[in-house]
Amino acid sequence: MTEKKYILSLDQGTTSSRAIVFDHGGQIVATAQQEFPQILPAPGLVEHDPEVIWSSQLAVAREALSRASLEAANIAALGVTNQRETTILWDRNTGRPVANAVVWQSRVSAPICDRLRADGLEETFRSKTGLVLDAYFSGTKIKHLLDTIDGLRERAERGDILFGTVDTWLIWRLTGGKQHVTDYSNASRTLLFDIHSLDWDEELLRLMDVPRAMLPEVYPSSEVYGQTDPRWFGAPIPIAGDAGDQQAATFGQACFASGSVKNTYGTGCFMLMNTGCKPIPSKNNLLTTIGWGLGGEVTYCLEGSVFIAGAVVQWLRDGLGIIEESADVEKLAATVPDSGGVYFVPALVGLGAPHWDAYARGTILGITRGTTAAHIARAALESMAYQTRDLVVAMQRDADIRLTELKVDGGASVNDLLMQFQADLLDVTVRRPTVAETTALGAAYLAGLAVGYWQDTADISRNWALQQEFQPAISPEQRDALCRRWHNAVGRSLDWEEK
Secondary structure (H helix, E strand, O other): OOOOOEEEEEEEOOOEEEEEEEOOOOOEEEEEEEEOOOEOOOOOOOEEOHHHHHHHHHHHHHHHHHHOOOOHHHEEEEEEEEOOOOEEEEEOOOOOEOOOEEOOOOOOOHHHHHHHHHOOOHHHHHHHHOOOOOOOOHHHHHHHHHHHOOOHHHHHHOOOEEEEOHHHHHHHHHOOOOOOEEEHHHHOOOOOEEOOOOEEOHHHHHHHOOOHHHOOEEEOOEEEEEEOOHHHHOOOOEEEEEEEHHHHHHHHOOOOOOOOEEEEEOOOEEEEEEEEOOOOOOOOOOEEEEEEEEOOEEEEEEEEEEOOOOHHHHHHHHHHOOOOOOOHHHHHHOOOOOOOOOEEEOOEOEEOOOOOEOOOOOEEEOOOOOOOHHHHHHHHHHHHHHHHHHHHHHHHHHHOOOOOEEEEEOHHHHOHHHHHHHHHHHOOEEEEEOOOOHHHHHHHHHHHHHOOOOOOHHHHHOOOOEEEEEOOOOOHHHHHHHHHHHHHHHHHHOOOOOO
16 A cells, blocks of 8 residues: 555445545545436336436546546545445346336335235245345345336346346446446345345245346455456556445444444435344344445344435425525524424335335324424424434344444434434434545445455544534433324324325
């Protein structure tokens, strides 16, 4: 390693593609970001154009290098992190997608899950994958595409059609079609991967009718998978890190000790607890998932997944038009002392953990003649904290560990009003690091470890630094009253859509 070397991290998210250059201290040298369109064919359905995912990600990678005045020769390695369960199928020979990407939020495959559940297969999937049978995950999305596009399954059986989550798609493109790979963390989100044997499971593939020939090779999260094609950056760069966004954020937060917890406030809200080298089965509707594979060992996590968090702010902006920019929401919400008794359950695409109700729909309750846009904005922000508290309660029951602090990151974590309300609801200290882009940072750390840029996780832990912490400041009686009303509101949103 020389002082001139840096790490390039590609962070492909649900609403934007981002690229960040990091230095050895884990500090941001340059960043570039580009939003891209959401395709919404029908209520509860969400798609992306895979070509736009690729072109936007390549563009911001080049832009970040340019802003840092760096070339490929200055980059020690490249790491990839991604929106996890989003499903892309493409033709191996032409490289062209056969359909739009089916986004993790999409409920299009909910009927497939209903049928599998009715056939008594929930426990079969859960015991092998650690996941619940839900349209959230990739496997049923693959099946939906194979079932509905004429001739596609036959082409897949011949090996002409490839499947990938977004990391796989990007690495395939970055390497000029040479590498069809993923890592343990992304594979563990497909409903097709046995998290105990670390391999695609033949029984699950048969139940889903998914040909193994279309699946990528699975590797640890920190390993040199290949080199970028020289045409993209002028010279090859080793691709050496790969992890799903939430696992990457957990790694970037240096949650290396068993029992440590982080929560990411992004498009969705995702809480992960490191449970060490053994998977803990959830009895409270959480997910058991792989955190990362590193140095010949696999780290497991318990996860709570909330589908709509920061995306509710986008809806306030684009759907209701009550703010012009997402950043305006805190200022608007701060113009009122509280939500005025308004509760907003943002089940815009159903509810994730701990409810797993694909048929729930959004509700705004407690509206009176005195309700203003500010009250609705505040209730929307508070919904992220309420949903997070529900995850914490379930996680503490599963792991039999009482949370003492919560590390936070993601776009909405910069919102002081929200972070204070989160501390109030949880009755624990909420800690925000100096580098909020921990998803990209985690991918950078995994890539850097693979090429010796950082020596070990202790090297990485020394980089974590506190930016601000928030202490709880309400009474237990206030907390209980707030949460009781929240659960009443959630109860009214459940099972709303007709099956």
